[in-house]
Amino acid sequence: MQSTESKTARAVIYRFLSRCFSHPDRELIELFGSARIQEFLQSWRYLDLDAEEAVTRITNWLVQYPDCETALLELDKEYARLFITAYPKAVAPPYSSVYLDREQQVWGSSTAQVARLYETAGLGMNENFHDIPDHIAAELEFVSYLILEQQEHNGNEADKTREMASIERKFLKEHLCKWAPLFLGRVGEYSKIDFYSAIARLTQKFIDYESKLAQTPE
């Protein structure tokens, strides 16, 4: 049985990683210099996992640039290259269907599964997101939401809590933990900058943890 703290820690990590796989902006860079990075590191420690080295790599990478704008430009370029235009030749499209479905296109059957789970959990795609439901950033955000919802309803709405827990388990086992390693492997291998290769390895470490967690009986 997970403690409330470990659940919170997981939610923090999911939400933080979701930000890392969203379009980079000033806020993302500032995250690494803010108090929030301590929350993030603390969350890892709480799960007996280590993120220090990876975060150090990232902050070392960030501080080599004289200012936020210069670092952001490098992040923007690499984000577009890896995840949007994929130069050269489709480096790492951030969609599950490209890895799980035979046609390797967007909006495959795995996308539909994910989008249906979102609906079951009372969620939909944010109209400002302008992207496909199985985008890695959306999926990571989804798990953090599910965890928080369980805490929210803890005690007073047992059915709701159980439902969210079962969606979480199903989503992790049948979906996220299946494709994330394939995607993260490509990011780790092909990223030209430490920021994304470190994030990819860190996310992989966390997905390994999550995968085991999802396998353990309740």
Add this chain to the structure above:
Amino acid sequence: MEISRRDFLKAAGAGTAGAIVFPSILDGDLKALARESGKRKPIVWDRVFHHACGVCDSVCGTTVYVRDGRIKWIEGNPADSLGSWGKACVKGSSAMRHVYDPDRLKWPLKRTNPRKGKDEDPGWVKIPWEEAFATIAQKFNESINEYGPQSIVLLTRPKATDKRLQNALGTPNLINHIDTCYSSHQLAWMTTTGKGRPWSVDLQNARYILSFGWDMPGKSKLCFLNPFFAAKNNGAKIVVFDPRMSFTAAKADEWIPIKPGTDLAVVLAMINVIIGEGLYDKDYVEKYTSGLDKLAEHVRQYTPEWAAQISGVPAGDITRIARELATAKPSVIPTHKRDAGGPNYINSFQLARAEIVLSALIGSIEKPGGFYFPRQPKVRSMDEFAPAKYPEMKEKRRIDGLHLFPLMSKLGIGNFGTFAHGLTSAIEKGDPYPVKVALVNQYNLLSFPNPDLVMKALIKLDFMAVVDILPSEMAQLADILLPETHFLETEGAETRSYQALWPQVELRDGIGMLWDEKGWSSIVNGILEAMGRPEFKVDWKGLEEAQLDDIGISLEYLRSHDGIWEDRKGPTSNLEFATPSKKIEFYSSALEKEGYEPLPTWHDKKAHPSAQYPFHFIVTRNPWARHGKLGNDPILMEIQPSNFLHMHPDAAAKLGMKEGDCAFVTSPTGHRLKMPVHVTRGIRSDCVATEHGYGHWSKDLRFATGCGTNDGDLIPEMTVEEALGRIDFDPSMSTPACDVCVGVEKAYPDDR
């Protein structure tokens, strides 16, 4: 709720040392997802809607099935009696893989690497639409202020949206691909009948179909394929002249492998036979044509024996087919785009005109079983809907030299063949004036002859914006790259122009946008607004509504009527023509007035086999290809992963080659392409052929790139001077797209 969560988390963290104190990151709103229904983008899980296919100009009415939130199936809409006839072709039924291609352009992008070229990573970064519009507007305005509006080149479509932008800017340089497709046909019809594009052919009622390279069924154009097979099933006789056994030739009663570029001689000889033997439709010719006497005298020189020597077709066959054509009524000689009368050879304009003259002699224009001019509903135009006072276009000279061709200028299109030289001299020498910026909408580099030359010129521009669906080769050269909506994403209506035997409007419903793209007309409006010229913006949605209203329908009407509106009354013949004589002019007054040859006259093709280049070069397209646009579809590419060099067994044997070997192909452009050889009796031994649509090099295309070679690399570009040199017989300034001979040698697998 948010407050209670915060308190809860505080409480949760307060107990143990080292635990989480205040996870503020969990405090913010969801970014990718949303709880509130008002903030959500709804997903339509299951839906069936009607659509007008946008892959090719057949615009077939289709029915689209959405299951599990995705388009799963596309089939023909039986209510479309002019295009699909309830069927879908290989391209149309594959269109969903175009929509869901992960390589698609999704967001506006800005280039950060100033160097441009095949091996340069553009260094894209995502930018907001406002920034993209502001940048384009700034570059346009700077260029106009410093060098005049002519310094802007628009490589876009010849549609109302594009004309609006052109006129609002005041640049003469709106250049599009039409010359590499049908300028020679269009001008031939205009100078003979006074009307433009008669691409409505009543094939199903024809008893005799004579084709000079016409192969629309082989291009999966259902609007032609359906009536073609209906005619065949009705027992029509089909005769095809083509150096290569095309799909149409394979279905014909007779395939005559004519020497390429000599169809004109055969048509002139057929005119000679039909007039000489008095086989022409006397009633039709007397009532609706003029200039028979002059024509009769002129073609006396073109005997079947003379044509046989040029074309290799026996004189007896020419005479026999001419007689069959004139007596098996109704007969038709369908022509369209890239057949022999298209801009393939320098004599293509003359051929296109001779074919029209022959069609008129047998009474097959505006008659059942023949050609009809498109019947389109009368609706208000863009300028009537949104009148604007355009700035005066002071500079009328164009960089492609089109202004030197008075009749072509009236068509207001452009020339891809002369674009490379024109652009290079404008950029490098400021001749006739400097050109600094360009805007491109869905025109790829690979559609130009000798595209490397075009690329070298485009790279030297100060600024270039490209609007596209996929990251094409052209997109690789952009400074600003904008994602355009796919036709299956938006909603609207489509008025039929090909095979419009009667007026038809089709519904084009869509699934909504997958990413943050915009339609071309919104992009044009965005640029005009950012340039400080909002008075030229057009409410395109409002225009469409008004046009539908003029017909008495609406999108809702179409939705409740199987997606199709048709005024199926015809076609009724309209035999009044728009020439000065109101008749079909064998002796063209329009041509005579501008100093061109007024009667169809024999001219040879330009390139002939030599020791270095012994083979005529023929370019064709696969039934599953739409130019180069579908090359990134892995399933379509699996049908044929590379273009072949089609060779006759005798020619292959002479070079020591067999099926599956590789060959190097060379041409006067200096390029040397390696192709796998396909040995076939379906081609003359003095010709080689290959398929267009291969040879992509954009590193952003995962499936298309690395497959095959681009035929255009072997086709020479053209100078305006060269086009002027043959202006008397080719007023259409046509790009001699296949008028080249090539050399072939055996290659080994490791050869480069």
